[in-house]
Amino acid sequence: MKFLIPVVVFLLLAGASCTYNKEEELYGLACDTSNVRYSVEVKNILDANCVSCHNASNPGAGLNLRDYNVVKTSALSGCLIGSVKQIAPCVPMPPINKLSSCQIQQLDKWVKSGAPNN
Numbered sequence: 415m416k417f418l419i420p421v422v423v424f425l426l427l428a429g430a431s432c433t434y435n436k437e438e439e440l441y442g443l444a445c446d447t448s449n450v451r452y453s454v455e456v457k458n459i460l461d462a463n464c465v466s467c468h469n470a471s472n473p474g475a476g477l478n479l480r481d482y483n484v485v486k487t488s489a490l491s492g493c494l495i496g497s498v499k500q501i502a503p504c505v506p507m508p509p510i511n512k513l514s515s516c517q518i519q520q521l522d523k524w525v526k527s528g529a530p531n532n
């Protein structure tokens with residue numbers, strides 16, 4: 415029965431690498447959505463791409479995206495994700511450009527976990 419061991423090891427490795435490839439295709443290796451926090455990942459994305467047009471003195475569409483409560487309300491009931499995924503009837507955001515798929519996945523993950531102030 416000793417000959418079975420390399421066969422089993424091979425099958426395990428083949429299986430593992432297969433799963434790995436699928437994940438790589440679906441999510442991109444560099445995209446970490448395991449721990450998306452408002453105070454770090456979400457805020458960085460909004461600061462870099464959104465708050466120039468959505469701040470307290472210039473709240474585009476009435477949205478000050480520097481304010482957690484506004485972001486949360488938009489996330490849970492508004493077009494925050496619809497806009498960055500560019501899904502009608504939400505207005506595509508940011509207007510010129512699109513977030514990377516990783517940034518969209520991170521926002522999506524945060525919204526789906528209830529948009530916590532973490």
Ligand code: HEC
Nearest residue numbers: 463464467474475488493494497498503504505507508509
């Ligand atoms: C260049 C300026 C600009 C940038 C950058 C920008 N927005 Fe906007 N945003 C606007 C304006 C102007 C409106 C109102 C558009 C309208 O009603 O046609 C708007 C509307 C919205 C709305 C309401 C959409 C709807 O369909 O109700 C959301 C949500 C939003 N923006 C989120 C974002 C997010 C998230 C980002 C960053 C990823 C972003 N915006 C970047 C200018 C901007």
